[in-house]
Amino acid sequence: MSFFFNVFLLYSLIILLTYISKTIALIAVVLLFLLEKKSFRRKLILLFIIPAFFFTPFKYKGEVGINGKIINKRDNQYTILTNSIYTKKWNKVRKTYTFYYNKFSIEPIYCGKDVYIHGTLENKLRVDYIAPGYKTTIFHLKDIAIKNIQKAVSNKDEQDILISSFMGGIKNKNLFKQTGTLHLFAVSGMHVYIIYFIFSFLISHVIYKRNLRILLVLPFLLLYLIFTGFSPSSVRAVLFLITINIFKLFDYYYEPLNILSFIGYLNLLLFPESILNPGFQMSYSATFMILLTLKYNPKHYELLIPISAFIGVLPFSILYFNSFSLLGILLTPLLSPIIAIIIFLDIILIIFPISFVGKIASFIAITTKSFLTLFCFIPSISLNEKIIPLILSSLILVFYIYFISSKKHTVKF
Incomplete structure (x- = not known):
């Protein structure tokens, strides 16, 4: 390696x-x-x-004070990126916590706000009080984007699908979890690549010099991180694309697996607590499997990419969720173009909240949901005991890596 x-x-x-x-x-x-x-x-x-x-892990449980920044907000659900946490003293801690808070605040609490939080930290963060600061950052763009989509689309379910297709964090998860398509509505590398393709396509019709096109696309990728709340998968995908494009600028050979590993290293260097984040683990595992497959068997990638990604995340699905769905392998390639269209319409609505565009986006969103309900009769596979399935899925993962990378074996169709 x-x-x-x-x-x-x-x-x-x-x-x-x-x-x-x-x-x-x-x-x-x-x-x-x-x-x-x-x-x-x-x-x-x-x-x-x-x-x-x-590195010293932060394991404290009890009453805490937290200084940080709100990086994600959907209704009463917030995500904070901490700067420091007070226990018996102030500790420099950089990690994210998601929590619910529905108390009234005179000063609005929105994305980009510096806040002080008082609460209790157990398995989850329970917040008693939030004191918002007066400083607002570029993260506030996310709130503006959500409000613009809500202006053009009135139905709550349709809003949920449209917003989560672009920013992640879908609220009504049951249908998508059962059909194995939840990852399509939780920001992943696929969403970043769609954004990259959309802006590359648009800029290519105006700018003809390759290097200038590359340089103009990269800021849009960085801007997209604000809308995703810097989720592990979006950070990984954006940094991966930026690094590859920098190599392209200088016509320099690059090894995708090496770049992915370097980005993972940087991620842990800055945010070591990310190692316990399921999104971090599943994102890097799935991407590693995809890149490994493309490296050793590029001819049949249309079939092998969803299979390799599924094998990569299967042990984590069993470990964290006690279930998995085989439907995702079939439905992901079918719905990916639809998600790309929704993302494109979301971009238009964020800039120009036009009701006509909102109606088109709403129709596509509700049709997508109706299509998925056709598969509800096929249940996801739930596990009461996960040790043996976890061992078996890990062995499948190891065997696939050996099989796909071995020079003695070739896949024939």
């Missing part, structure tokens, strides 16, 4: 084991280092993973 894949894997392992014991993490790294034969490469890897040994 590539150099940064080894760095990312080791860095992730150290962060995970640090939650148990730093001593165990150190022993594990020493043992793995003994397997690396090249002395210079070993020293270089050590240089990159040193910051992981300074």
Whole structure:
């Protein structure tokens, strides 16, 4: 595997084991280092993973005060990116918490607001009081975008589908979870690539110089992160595309798996607590499987991409949700073009909240939902006991990686 894949894997392992014991993490790294034969490469890897040994997990439970910024808001559900958390002293902690809060506030609380929160931290954050600051940032664009979509579309269910197709965070999840299509309404790499394609297509009809086109598209990708609330999957996809396009500017060869691993390393370097985020784990696992498949079997990617992504996220679906749906493999390729159309219409509505465009978007949204209800008779597979399924799904994952990357095997259709 590539150099940064080894760095990312080791860095992730150290962060995970640090939650148990730093001593165990150190022993594990020493043992793995003994397997690396090249002395210079070993020293270089050590240089990159040193910051992981300074990471101390934040495990406090009890009464807290939090300073941070609201990065996501849908009705009474908020997501805060913390700057510091007060326990018995102020601790520098950079992580996100999602919570519900429905108390009245004289000063409006919206995306981009710096806030102070008082509450209790157990398995989840329970908020007693929010004190909003007066400073507003560019994150406020997300609230404006949501309000513009709501101006053009009055039906709540249709609003939910349209907003979540662009920004994620769908509220009525049951139908989409049962049909294995929930990922289409929770911002993923696919949404970022659709945004990239839309703006690349539009700019290509105005600008003919390749390098200038690339430079003009990149700011739109960074702007899109604001609308997604910097979710792990969107950060990964945006940084991946930006890095690839920078290499293209200089006509320099790049290895996609190496770039993905480097971005994962940077993500953990800045936000080490992300390692426990299910979205982070599923996003990188699915993307790794897709890139591995494209590297060793590019001819049949239309069939293999949804299968490889499914295998990549299957162990995590079992671990966190005790269920999975095989329907997603079939329905994802069918609905992806529809999601692309909805995203394009969302962009128009955010800029110009025209009722006519809203009616078209509403029709597509409600038709999509009606189409999915046709498959409700096929239940998702729920698990009462997950240890054996988790082991089996992990073995399938390992076998697929071996099978697809082995030079002795070729897939024939």
